[in-house]
Amino acid sequence: MELLYKGKTKDVYQDQSGEIVLYFKDDMTGKDGVFDPGENQVGLTVEGSGRAGLEMTSFFFEKINAAGIPTHYVSADIEAREMRVKKITVFGEGLEVICRYRAVGSFIRRYGNYVEEGAALPAYVETTLKDDARQDPLINEAALEALGILEPGEYGKIVDMTVKISELVKDELSRKGLELYDIKLEFGRDAETGEILLIDELSGGNMRVFKDKEAVGPLEIGEYLLN
Structure with a gap:
């Protein structure tokens, strides 16, 4: 296969038939050896995390597809740690979307004068640009349109x-006694049709999850969810 892009937690390949394949690595985002879904650098390598990430990703993407929400997911080979996806184009150089149910992480660092840590939020959505040099800056609807990253609507x-x-992820986790505090998603367009799709992955590395007010590690989430 031809390597197209080497990412922090996944590498992107194109096989001989032209299909796009994501390879899930054992690298995780964080800092000083501590996992943090909000970090934009590799902070640690954990054996088995790539397989675990793909297992959870395929679990959620199949449910999201079944719910009629379009994604880039086609199929997964868990043993090979490979996921086949549709060809996509990204918004700008990448757009990430965070949905927050609790005031934690960067939200409390920014707005701590106005809200207590852990306070409930009503599915609050915010967007950031993928830009390591600028620490993934927040951006609003007007700026996204003014810069030509998104079209009106x-x-x-x-x-x-x-x-x-x-909400789908939150409901699945709640069935296992887990509470979703926040989740980071990424979107792009279908390269052929232009349809907006959920892309990238959807695993423990994308979310903060708690059980009885105690943080649940990204690999532990899958153990609760898939067993």
């Missing part, structure tokens, strides 16, 4: 999809 579609996907 697309922001609302992405927010609507984000809430529907986040």
Whole structure:
């Protein structure tokens, strides 16, 4: 296979038939050896995390597809740690969308004068640009349109999809006694049709999850969810 892009937690390949394949690595985002879904650098390598990430990703993407929400997911080979996906184009150089149910992480660092840590939030959605050098800056609808990253009306579609996907994930986790505090999603367009799709992955590395007010590690989430 031809390597197209080497990422922090996944590498992107194209096979001989032209299909796009994501390879899930054992690298995780964080800092000083501590996992943090909000970090934009590799902070640690944990054996088995790539397989675990793909297992959870395929579990959620199949449910999201079944719910009629479009994604880039085609199929997964868990043993090979490979996921086949549709060809997509990204918004700008990448757009991430966070849905927050609790005031934690960067939200409390920014707005701590106005809210207590852990306070409930009503599926609050915010967007950031993928830009390591600028620490993934927040951006609003008007700026996304002014910069030509989104077309008029697309922001609302992405927010609507984000809430529907986040609620689906939240409900699945709650069945196992887990509470979703926040989740980070990524969207792009189908390269052929232009349809907005959920892309990238959807695993423990994308979310903060708690059980009885105690943080649940990204690999532990899958153990609760898939067993």
